[in-house]
Amino acid sequence: MNKNNKAKTQVKQKQETTNVPKEAIPDKKPIKKPKHKTESIPAVKNHAQNYKKKSIKAIHPTKKQMIKTPKIVKNPNHKINKKTVKKTTSKKEKNTNILETYTILADNVKATVEIKTTETEYIPLYFLVRPQMSAATHAVLNTMRDELITMVNLSVKEFVDPSALTTVKKKFIKKAMELMEKYLPYATDKDKELLSGNLIHEMLGLGDIELILSDPYLEEIVINGHKEPLWVYHKHHGWVKTDIKLKNEDQVYNYASAIGRRVGRQITNLDPLMDAHLTTGDRVNATLFPISTQGNTITIRKFSRSPWTIIHFLEAKTLTKEVAALLWLAIQYELNILVAGGTAAGKTSMLNILMPFMPPNQRIISIEDTREINLPKFLHWVPFSSREANPEGKGAVSMLDLLTNALRMRPDRIIIGEIRRAKEAEVMFEAIRTGHSAYATFHGDKATEVYKRLTNPPMNLPDAFLSALHIIVVQYRHRRKGLRRTLEVAELIPTDTTNQLNVVYRWNPRTDVLEKIGKLHRVVNEINLYTGMTDIEIDEDIEKKAMILDWMIKRQIKTVNAVGKVIAEYYRDEKKVIEFASKNKNPSELLGDELTKELFSGEKP
Numbered sequence: 001m002n003k004n005n006k007a008k009t010q011v012k013q014k015q016e017t018t019n020v021p022k023e024a025i026p027d028k029k030p031i032k033k034p035k036h037k038t039e040s041i042p043a044v045k046n047h048a049q050n051y052k053k054k055s056i057k058a059i060h061p062t063k064k065q066m067i068k069t070p071k072i073v074k075n076p077n078h079k080i081n082k083k084t085v086k087k088t089t090s091k092k093e094k095n096t097n098i099l100e101t102y103t104i105l106a107d108n109v110k111a112t113v114e115i116k117t118t119e120t121e122y123i124p125l126y127f128l129v130r131p132q133m134s135a136a137t138h139a140v141l142n143t144m145r146d147e148l149i150t151m152v153n154l155s156v157k158e159f160v161d162p163s164a165l166t167t168v169k170k171k172f173i174k175k176a177m178e179l180m181e182k183y184l185p186y187a188t189d190k191d192k193e194l195l196s197g198n199l200i201h202e203m204l205g206l207g208d209i210e211l212i213l214s215d216p217y218l219e220e221i222v223i224n225g226h227k228e229p230l231w232v233y234h235k236h237h238g239w240v241k242t243d244i245k246l247k248n249e250d251q252v253y254n255y256a257s258a259i260g261r262r263v264g265r266q267i268t269n270l271d272p273l274m275d276a277h278l279t280t281g282d283r284v285n286a287t288l289f290p291i292s293t294q295g296n297t298i299t300i301r302k303f304s305r306s307p308w309t310i311i312h313f314l315e316a317k318t319l320t321k322e323v324a325a326l327l328w329l330a331i332q333y334e335l336n337i338l339v340a341g342g343t344a345a346g347k348t349s350m351l352n353i354l355m356p357f358m359p360p361n362q363r364i365i366s367i368e369d370t371r372e373i374n375l376p377k378f379l380h381w382v383p384f385s386s387r388e389a390n391p392e393g394k395g396a397v398s399m400l401d402l403l404t405n406a407l408r409m410r411p412d413r414i415i416i417g418e419i420r421r422a423k424e425a426e427v428m429f430e431a432i433r434t435g436h437s438a439y440a441t442f443h444g445d446k447a448t449e450v451y452k453r454l455t456n457p458p459m460n461l462p463d464a465f466l467s468a469l470h471i472i473v474v475q476y477r478h479r480r481k482g483l484r485r486t487l488e489v490a491e492l493i494p495t496d497t498t499n500q501l502n503v504v505y506r507w508n509p510r511t512d513v514l515e516k517i518g519k520l521h522r523v524v525n526e527i528n529l530y531t532g533m534t535d536i537e538i539d540e541d542i543e544k545k546a547m548i549l550d551w552m553i554k555r556q557i558k559t560v561n562a563v564g565k566v567i568a569e570y571y572r573d574e575k576k577v578i579e580f581a582s583k584n585k586n587p588s589e590l591l592g593d594e595l596t597k598e599l600f601s602g603e604k605p
């Protein structure tokens, strides 16, 4: 019997002796009496050492024993200041450069993140520094954990239904607080909250990973088996190595199956690859040894908590106002757009920020594998997401099923999260041919490559089909610098036999500018055909749109709904919005109280 099965059998056996549903029992050998060893979170080495030295005398620790107030584990001499670049020397590491420090919070557990470079490592290190528990407190927590499992009666639904997780957490925290009263009468409320948060992370969640999941600067979290520390992809520093290690392969497996259980998926030896989506929108992939030959792996791709808008993109210099205004115009007049790019280049985000440029009087249907698109409430929008088959192989609803169905729902515009298969591409182009406008993302590093991939096997779309596509926008991610830029904006110009790609804008990596390197032909011609606007009028329209965007930057109008409102108002009364922008007026009159209030809550890191 291998380890994983063994862990599962243990859980099963325990289940028979308690009346808690199977799903309610965490895989982590829950009922065992606390042992005086590796229960500690490996990152906190000091604590593990403490633990060995002391024997547990008191099960009711005194107030003093309980929590050592927040203590910087590795580096006691620096201030917790955001973005300080400071040289400090600790006993072990010479020439440690602190690149950045900040605090994060999850379920009342607060921690400080320190990112530093050291002489011995080639990449920055990510330290998670949090209040440490004394050995005695730890022992009490273990006892409480056992009691908590039997106290809180959870229905199977509560565990399987992802939306119920918040309720489950509340239930646990409430009971945990009650137990704290009993076992830790001297603790302050704050400490109790912290401890129950810790307990919840261990029991329901992913331990320390719950904490770093709440770090807004992280994009990816990867576990490559238990021998290596966790790696994370940081918005400011790229790949960095953390000081967090999992205990053993079983723990990696337990986390993977805990994630699976939350969303009704399983990972087993017979089905060792799992792709799941957390309730938070984060995407998780897990693989088991020996398929992943070095050990069990988990890859978490974090979903951006506060959605991007065009204004964030402009501020981050992802694209220019001029290009944004051009794309706005293209969307206004129903030109079809494909957003391309490599993995995690920002394709979906780009698609998402462009879609609010649609007029509110049109019916929009979006189709995705995972719900990522988030549109302003002013739009007439019906979102769909596909579903995988259940373990019996039933109930699957594919992107293709949804796409075919969408065409029967009289949409004006169709958004397709990502085109992966030939069939999806075919249906998309069929939709375009039958008079809908369509937007999608597609994998490809350059416009030319996108075209090649679409016209060659396995996609094999005929050139005549592709001529319905007007614009390809290519997103690019500089992995080392963590930059995201629009690399190319190209239009497709149909010729007698094929289509020509006319790259109008291209990013210059030396100057970091999205330069205009060509002239628009087809886009201008088509808009002229639809509207009768002359070249000059089109240019003026683009300038006005750019001015509105500029005003939105100045006035920090960057929540999804506020941006949506300005655009909706633009379609209702263009002159009014242009006047607001040209006079740099206060937007509150246009936005109304609610959206004005919302404006400053949509901060992105």
Ligand SMILES: Nc1ncnc2c1ncn2[C@@H]1O[C@H](COP(=O)(O)OP(=O)(O)O)[C@@H](O)[C@H]1O
Residues within 6 Å of the ligand: 219, 302, 303, 304, 313, 316, 318, 341, 342, 343, 344, 345, 346, 347, 348, 349, 350, 441, 484, 485
């Ligand atoms: N312009 C941008 N600037 C900074 N970060 C971005 C930008 N676009 C996307 N991101 C971030 O990059 C990550 C991947 O973005 P996503 O749109 O899902 O990529 P893709 O669809 O290409 O895989 C997300 O964490 C997202 O928040």
Ligand SMILES: [Mg+2]
Residues within 6 Å of the ligand: 347, 348, 349, 418, 441
């Ligand atoms: Mg995507």
